[in-house]
Amino acid sequence: MTSEPKDFIREIIREDLRTGKHTTIVTRFPPEPNGYLHIGHAKSIVLNFGIAQEFGGRCHLRFDDTNPSREEEEYVQSIIEDIHWLGFDWGEHLYFASDYFEQLYEWAEYLITAGEAYVDDLSAEEIRAYRGTLTEPGKPSPYRDRSVEENLDLFRRMRAGEFPDGSRVLRAKIDMAASNLNLRDPVLYRIVHATHHRTGDRWCIYPMYDFAHGQSDAIEGITHSLCTLEFENHRPLYDWLIEHLPVPARPRQIEFARLNLTYTVLSKRKLLRLVTEGHVTGWDDPRMPTLSGMRRRGIPPEAIRTFCDRIGMAKRDSTVDVAQLEFCIRDELNRTARRVMGVLNPLRVVIENYPEGQTEQLEAPYYPDDPPKMGMRTVPFSRVLYIEREDFREDPPKKFFRLAPGREVRLRWAYFLRCERVIKDPDTGEITELRCTYDPATRGGDAPDGRKVRGTIHWVSAAHALPAEVRLYDRLFNRPNPDDAPEGKDFLANLNPGSLTIVEARVEASLATAAPGDRYQFERRGYFTVDPDTRPGHLVFNRTVPLRDTWAKIEKQMKQRP
Numbered sequence: 001m002t003s004e005p006k007d008f009i010r011e012i013i014r015e016d017l018r019t020g021k022h023t024t025i026v027t028r029f030p031p032e033p034n035g036y037l038h039i040g041h042a043k044s045i046v047l048n049f050g051i052a053q054e055f056g057g058r059c060h061l062r063f064d065d066t067n068p069s070r071e072e073e074e075y076v077q078s079i080i081e082d083i084h085w086l087g088f089d090w091g092e093h094l095y096f097a098s099d100y101f102e103q104l105y106e107w108a109e110y111l112i113t114a115g116e117a118y119v120d121d122l123s124a125e126e127i128r129a130y131r132g133t134l135t136e137p138g139k140p141s142p143y144r145d146r147s148v149e150e151n152l153d154l155f156r157r158m159r160a161g162e163f164p165d166g167s168r169v170l171r172a173k174i175d176m177a178a179s180n181l182n183l184r185d186p187v188l189y190r191i192v193h194a195t196h197h198r199t200g201d202r203w204c205i206y207p208m209y210d211f212a213h214g215q216s217d218a219i220e221g222i223t224h225s226l227c228t229l230e231f232e233n234h235r236p237l238y239d240w241l242i243e244h245l246p247v248p249a250r251p252r253q254i255e256f257a258r259l260n261l262t263y264t265v266l267s268k269r270k271l272l273r274l275v276t277e278g279h280v281t282g283w284d285d286p287r288m289p290t291l292s293g294m295r296r297r298g299i300p301p302e303a304i305r306t307f308c309d310r311i312g313m314a315k316r317d318s319t320v321d322v323a324q325l326e327f328c329i330r331d332e333l334n335r336t337a338r339r340v341m342g343v344l345n346p347l348r349v350v351i352e353n354y355p356e357g358q359t360e361q362l363e364a365p366y367y368p369d370d371p372p373k374m375g376m377r378t379v380p381f382s383r384v385l386y387i388e389r390e391d392f393r394e395d396p397p398k399k400f401f402r403l404a405p406g407r408e409v410r411l412r413w414a415y416f417l418r419c420e421r422v423i424k425d426p427d428t429g430e431i432t433e434l435r436c437t438y439d440p441a442t443r444g445g446d447a448p449d450g451r452k453v454r455g456t457i458h459w460v461s462a463a464h465a466l467p468a469e470v471r472l473y474d475r476l477f478n479r480p481n482p483d484d485a486p487e488g489k490d491f492l493a494n495l496n497p498g499s500l501t502i503v504e505a506r507v508e509a510s511l512a513t514a515a516p517g518d519r520y521q522f523e524r525r526g527y528f529t530v531d532p533d534t535r536p537g538h539l540v541f542n543r544t545v546p547l548r549d550t551w552a553k554i555e556k557q558m559k560q561r562p
């Protein structure tokens with residue numbers, strides 16, 4: 001590990017350690033349990049847990065559950081699972097902001113007693129109207145100068161449930177003319193008669209984010225509270241509260257740019273709409289940018305961590321090209337996925353000079369670049385095979401080096417194969433079968449007479465191959481910025497109708513024992529993983545990413561030439 005800080009946050013931390021301001025670094029990841037984690041959260045997780053690891057400190061997982069709402073338990077469980085899957089652990093430091101409700105309440109009374117908070121009877125709308133704008137100061141609420149006694153009495157009665165939702169709030173008494181609107185007497189508590197997933201009906205007043213967050217940080221002894229840029233102008237309030245309360249520590253808030261990705265939405269509200277309106281099959285749909293979707297898609301957690309490290313930390317918002325993520329995924333899978341053969345779009349091949357009923361078991365390495373690394377498997381070879389339909393052209397264009405009438409190619413790990421005749425459906429004209437011959441002297445892939453072939457194609461033995469449902473994914477949105485929608489429409493208008501294609505493929509027999517989560521490269525086709533929908537006798541694969549298709553590139557270049 002280098003001793004150079006890799007970003008401005010680490011630079012600050014190094015300095016704090018050097019000057020002795022802190023001896024132990026404590027960070028936290030504070031998800032609100034109202035949705036599943038996505039790749040944007042991964043950036044924050046990798047940052048917070050990564051810093052704790054690098055500096056020998058610790059990172060807390062704190063659920064920021066200050067909004068009572070439904071179904072939170074499901075989200076809590078998924079968040080725990082996803083962070084573990086990414087490779088991080090908080091040890092015994094699992095917390096809930098709701099555990100601090102009593103302490104936060106006491107601190108609210110402390111502010112009231114100090115004359116620094118008051119109960120306001122204005123409605124939400126009136127409060128907004130009184131707040132003023134960036135160019136005009138706000139005006140004080142008529143309730144701003146209530147006595148400490150009256151405020152305490154009203155606040156206690158708010159807690160006791162005497163008032164309906166929205167009828168009163170507790171506000172900090174700061175400065176209605178402050179240039180930062182967050183300091184114009186921000187709301188600290190509101191009345192919500194709702195059942196909370198952990199505290200049940202114990203409370204009917206709930207602290208606002210700004211009041212709960214920094215104080216929770218202080219309770220836990222967080223040294224550096226890292227958050228995204230939208231909280232930058234909340235920092236003065238964060239600091240004001242820390243200064244005016246008898247908190248046990250003085251955490252420092254530091255903001256960084258949130259992750260935006262092309263062709264991707266990263267807002268829980270929008271992701272929830274995709275799920276509830278049925279545009280995807282669920283939070284873990286492999287097209288979703290959620291960690292559970294990415295896991296199901298076959299993306300290794302290492303690739304996500306590498307991606308988060310590479311994009312670095314900026315102080316200004318920007319959008320990262322999703323191709324960078326795809327690069328990290330390919331890079332990781334290239335080193336770790338076993339190579340096997342699967343034919344996505346099968347075309348039948350009969351080898352006329354291969355004895356009927358004969359089968360050979362050919363040896364093939366799982367990792368051809370370094371065979372001992374992953375060992376070998378056997379691949380059965382017989383008279384009838386399937387090859388990829390696109391690997392044959394009746395009229396081959398220039399630079400097409402695969403199979404064509406009268407032409408010879410190499411079958412991966414097997415023999416040279418020559419196409420003798422093309423059989424077509426008499427009605428549709430569609431090619432239904434190729435009649436071929438093989439050269440028995442070329443077993444293993446080389447001809448003793450030294451003759452060369454220009455192409456090597458993959459194949460499976462028809463009698464041995466396993467049928468498999470293969471789900472091919474494309475981007476969920478067909479615009480780099482999905483929010484860039486026509487007048488009167490929203491991001492849903494940019495959904496890509498072709499984001500999922502299902503094909504009936506044939507895969508090699510060795511995959512009979514493949515289990516959900518296993519990852520493979522289907523040679524020449526891409527990286528695939530076994531989907532949990534797999535049942536005995538019904539294999540389901542998800543394509544994680546295609547390989548870069550060089551033929552498609554050549555064809556495109558040729559088309560562009562005059």
Ligand code: ATP
Nearest residue numbers: 030031032040041043044227228258259266267268
């Ligand atoms: P959304 O805006 O999608 O509703 P959120 O920010 O409200 O998400 P939280 O559960 O509050 O979601 O987020 C937990 C942590 O993850 C916060 O510290 C937040 O700043 C961080 N985070 C959320 N989205 C991103 C992102 N796109 N890039 C980096 N960090 C993020």
Ligand code: MG
Nearest residue numbers: 030031032064
């Ligand atoms: Mg949030």
